[in-house]
Amino acid sequence: MQISDWQRSSYCATGESCIHIAHAAADRAVRLTESGDPAGVILSATRRGFAGLLRAIKEDHVP
Template sequence: MPAYTWQKSSYCAQGESCVHVAATAETVHLTESGDPAQSILSTDRDTFGALLRALRENHD
């Protein structure tokens, strides 16, 4: 597996359940603190951007 530079979510509270994000030129990778080397979701930048926009629009 390539060595990614992971950034922890700013919404992460204390504890082990945090989302981490790493990006390359073409791809965004997501993982969680409990299993960072095994559970990696990858998507393209446009799809990730659409996800963030949808989350912001639907945030209460």
Template sequence: MRTPEWQKSSYCQEGEACVHVAATAETVHLTESADPAGVILSAGSDAFAALLHALKREYS
């Protein structure tokens, strides 16, 4: 398995309260910048799109 190429969220502020995202052809991975090797949330692209839609609806 390839090591994911992590990118910092564009919504990240200064400090360590950031989300990092990595994607493969089939899966999106999320982790917290304070512990990037710790807990990793993985979801298929459809599930990730549904998560983003729900978050945008909740926080907009």
């Protein structure tokens, strides 16, 4: 699986706890990881699922 370059969240302050996001070209999925352990857990979501997560966060609730 090829993942494009990881991008750090624009909401990340200085430090080690930042969310990084990438797009996987092979399956068009969105990948998320935490900068403290970038090779550890990588979450995967469809673009539609990720958009729903962002909407829920912006509305300040997660179902």
